Amino acid sequence: xxxxxxxxxxxxxxxxxxxxxxxxxxxxxxxxxxxxxxxxxxxxxxxxxxxxxxxxxxxxxxxxxxxxxxxxxxxxxxxxxxxxxxxxxxxxxxxxxxxxxxxxxxxxxxxxxxxxxxxxxxxxxxxxxxxxxxxxxxxxxxxxxxxxxxxxxxxxxxxxxxxxxxxxxxxxxxxxxxxxxxxxxxxxxxxxxxxxxxxxxxxxxxxxxxxxxxxxxxxxxxxxxxxxxxxxxxxxxxxxxxxxxxxxxxxxxxxxxxxxxxxxxxxxxxxxxxxxxxxxxxxxxxxxxxxxxxxxxxxxxxxxxxxxxxxxxxxxxxxxxxxxxxxxxxxxxxxxxxxxxxxxxxxxxxxxxxxxxxxxxxxxxxxxxxxxxxxxxxxxxxxxxxxxxxxxxxxxxxxxxxxxxxxxxxxxxxxxxxxxxxxxxxxxxxx
Numbered sequence: 001x002x003x004x005x006x007x008x009x010x011x012x013x014x015x016x017x018x019x020x021x022x023x024x025x026x027x028x029x030x031x032x033x034x035x036x037x038x039x040x041x042x043x044x045x046x047x048x049x050x051x052x053x054x055x056x057x058x059x060x061x062x063x064x065x066x067x068x069x070x071x072x073x074x075x076x077x078x079x080x081x082x083x084x085x086x087x088x089x090x091x092x093x094x095x096x097x098x099x100x101x102x103x104x105x106x107x108x109x110x111x112x113x114x115x116x117x118x119x120x121x122x123x124x125x126x127x128x129x130x131x132x133x134x135x136x137x138x139x140x141x142x143x144x145x146x147x148x149x150x151x152x153x154x155x156x157x158x159x160x161x162x163x164x165x166x167x168x169x170x171x172x173x174x175x176x177x178x179x180x181x182x183x184x185x186x187x188x189x190x191x192x193x194x195x196x197x198x199x200x201x202x203x204x205x206x207x208x209x210x211x212x213x214x215x216x217x218x219x220x221x222x223x224x225x226x227x228x229x230x231x232x233x234x235x236x237x238x239x240x241x242x243x244x245x246x247x248x249x250x251x252x253x254x255x256x257x258x259x260x261x262x263x264x265x266x267x268x269x270x271x272x273x274x275x276x277x278x279x280x281x282x283x284x285x286x287x288x289x290x291x292x293x294x295x296x297x298x299x300x301x302x303x304x305x306x307x308x309x310x311x312x313x314x315x316x317x318x319x320x321x322x323x324x325x326x327x328x329x330x331x332x333x334x335x336x337x338x339x340x341x342x343x344x345x346x347x348x349x350x351x352x353x354x355x356x357x358x359x360x361x362x363x364x365x366x367x368x369x370x371x372x373x374x375x376x377x378x379x380x381x382x383x384x385x386x387x388x389x390x391x392x393x394x395x396x397x398x399x400x401x402x403x404x405x406x407x408x409x410x411x412x413x414x415x416x417x418x419x420x421x422x423x424x425x426x427x428x429x430x431x
Contacts, residue, residue, distance in 0.1 A: 016178030032185035038338035071402030074116025162307025251379030
């Protein structure tokens, strides 16, 4: 990372009280959990704050099943968490792209130089949360508090401007903590971001992303298949529990007309996009419960750092699902920020966090720009004659391997001596 300017730093005082955490992380989703875990493994005192009630581990999922890319899986692998995460799901080893009915691209993860693992992994977001929660609970120095609300970020008396405390309301009542760092991992509508006074313009996509879930046919294989058609973009991929997921991205009017119309007509849209599975789609699309629509936002804060407050993941750069990078960006953020935060607290100032922002923010904003341009183009083409289309496909290597300038940091994000176990993945996947 390049050296920051002399002004790109803020002092980070020690916690005001020996019982205060060194780091307070607001949001115990996957990014917050991974960040807390990695900081705990570095010997830091961490408080993870979650407004939702304590989850029942092993409970039913919520149906959200993102695809973790090799750059992200490498971190989980080095933590010894990959075997449990990979259970009962189908790793994806290959990808195929068609446009206008013709094959235009194909790729294999094993062909990527430096890939930590030669596959991507669809996984339940709830399973990922459970695996990380179990690891966090086994890590000394990391505390999880549920049903808690951050009420304010008051200025810390006697500290430099912008250095804040955290007013917390939980089962113990209301208390104010004064950690060295406050990290917002609380999502696209981040309360931490708002309380820190960081402006975040957002673009909402009300309609235009639809999912269809079917049983996984044996003939499909460990492959993601993407198709650009007159109706937009369709991605088919195996996910957990022997399920085949089709995601359709198009304009809001096209999506609304199809989803609100007859189920058979919607199935036909998918069937036309993926002819090799057309009969399977028609036969197995039988119930409205197989179809889901999701609302997405692109959120771009004016900055990620404010005094001793730092934003991570969706709080810092909410993205659309197009390109499948939201969770990957967030988890990769968490891994790099754990290192930067540890350096910052050791140095007593935020320079390391500023260096990370200076390197990471242009990359994520360029990704958001690509998403907006491609989504607008897909919407404009919906219902028209199919064009080449694949010009709207994101570059594969950064999706799989992460930001080039951060790959070395991702490879060393897990501290030496961290407890881990040898990775075990499904037979025939690891090269």
